[in-house]
Amino acid sequence: MPGLYFHIPFCKQACHYCDFHFSTNLSRISDLVDAIVKELLLQKEYLADKKINSIYFGGGTPSILEQQHLDKIFEQIHNLYKLDTSCEITLEANPDDLTKTKVAALIKSGINRLSIGIQSFDDPVLKFLNRAHNAEMALSALDNVRNAGFKNISLDLIYAIPGQDHDAVKKNIEMAMRFTPEHLSAYSLTIEPKTVFGNWSLKDKLTPVDEAINAEQFEIISSHLIGYGYEHYEISNYCKPEYYSKHNSSYWKQEPYLGIGPSAHSYNKESRQFNISNNASYLKSIAQNKVPYQRETLTRENMINEFVFTTLRTIWGCDLNKLQDEYQFNLHDHRKKYLEELMANELVTLNNQVLRLTQKGKLLADQISLDLML
Numbered sequence: 001m002p003g004l005y006f007h008i009p010f011c012k013q014a015c016h017y018c019d020f021h022f023s024t025n026l027s028r029i030s031d032l033v034d035a036i037v038k039e040l041l042l043q044k045e046y047l048a049d050k051k052i053n054s055i056y057f058g059g060g061t062p063s064i065l066e067q068q069h070l071d072k073i074f075e076q077i078h079n080l081y082k083l084d085t086s087c088e089i090t091l092e093a094n095p096d097d098l099t100k101t102k103v104a105a106l107i108k109s110g111i112n113r114l115s116i117g118i119q120s121f122d123d124p125v126l127k128f129l130n131r132a133h134n135a136e137m138a139l140s141a142l143d144n145v146r147n148a149g150f151k152n153i154s155l156d157l158i159y160a161i162p163g164q165d166h167d168a169v170k171k172n173i174e175m176a177m178r179f180t181p182e183h184l185s186a187y188s189l190t191i192e193p194k195t196v197f198g199n200w201s202l203k204d205k206l207t208p209v210d211e212a213i214n215a216e217q218f219e220i221i222s223s224h225l226i227g228y229g230y231e232h233y234e235i236s237n238y239c240k241p242e243y244y245s246k247h248n249s250s251y252w253k254q255e256p257y258l259g260i261g262p263s264a265h266s267y268n269k270e271s272r273q274f275n276i277s278n279n280a281s282y283l284k285s286i287a288q289n290k291v292p293y294q295r296e297t298l299t300r301e302n303m304i305n306e307f308v309f310t311t312l313r314t315i316w317g318c319d320l321n322k323l324q325d326e327y328q329f330n331l332h333d334h335r336k337k338y339l340e341e342l343m344a345n346e347l348v349t350l351n352n353q354v355l356r357l358t359q360k361g362k363l364l365a366d367q368i369s370l371d372l373m374l
């Protein structure tokens, strides 16, 4: 079943590591919400199936929105689509926004899942990352969310931060476990160009964490969370049984989705669309009833590569029979020798024609996928 994604391109301040599209000029939030409502109408033909089972507000910082903004967007969603009874409606939130009042408003709006950008419970680390919150705000936000009755929350944590040792990583996990989140995403810090960290790295003011330490911290997180009863269902994602993120899973399972807002992407199995990553240009174009996007028609080769890249990262693995049935492509014949090497090195397993990464293989997921691609 298809999904809707909304990109809310505003943040109170720029985190030093972030290369997502956002603006810290908050003066046009209401204009942008109106444009999003209009874009929904302009794109109403994009999804053939009008029943939706996942809505995701990402960004940027969607928790910056007021209830009236969310109400406007939901009114248009209900005008145009039917929501599945178990529709997952997620909003990414930063701890500094999650006051008791805001949390109550989010529940009232119909949000049933929060993805909270905790990143760390350590004040010096939060300062180093230039996050807008501190550890106390994170703890208070989590109390507010649980006390208000949110039964499905996901926490984001970052590891492999320069200067952060293994004990600090363990401590973050222990702190997160106090709130027994249904879902947890742990991302290793990547130094992106055109960010403050990218700039520091160019000037040798910041040295990325060594790969071996990165791998050790990945292991620490994985083993701790598995010990706490979480399923490691994708390289960076863990959940309590059955709490897979529908939004993320739909990407990995090639379900169609419509992305609304500046820099949002859409996918309908045949093509991908990329909305312009500029708030002013987006607003101007929508005012002229034109959605500012570029479209890329997917070739068979693109589809095979995407299938391999996305499915291999998950516990469901890359189903070689499905690859054969849907794209008439026999990966086993195509890369027989390489696959045998991977299996001999215990980096992948192949059972019932499903290729899966081992724990050791997960650390090399990107390289293995690239090597398998056409």
Ligand code: SF4
Binding pocket: 010, 011, 013, 014, 015, 018, 019, 020, 022, 059, 060, 061, 094, 117
């Ligand atoms: S709050 Fe999120 S989107 Fe905004 S700058 Fe920080 S990491 Fe990026």
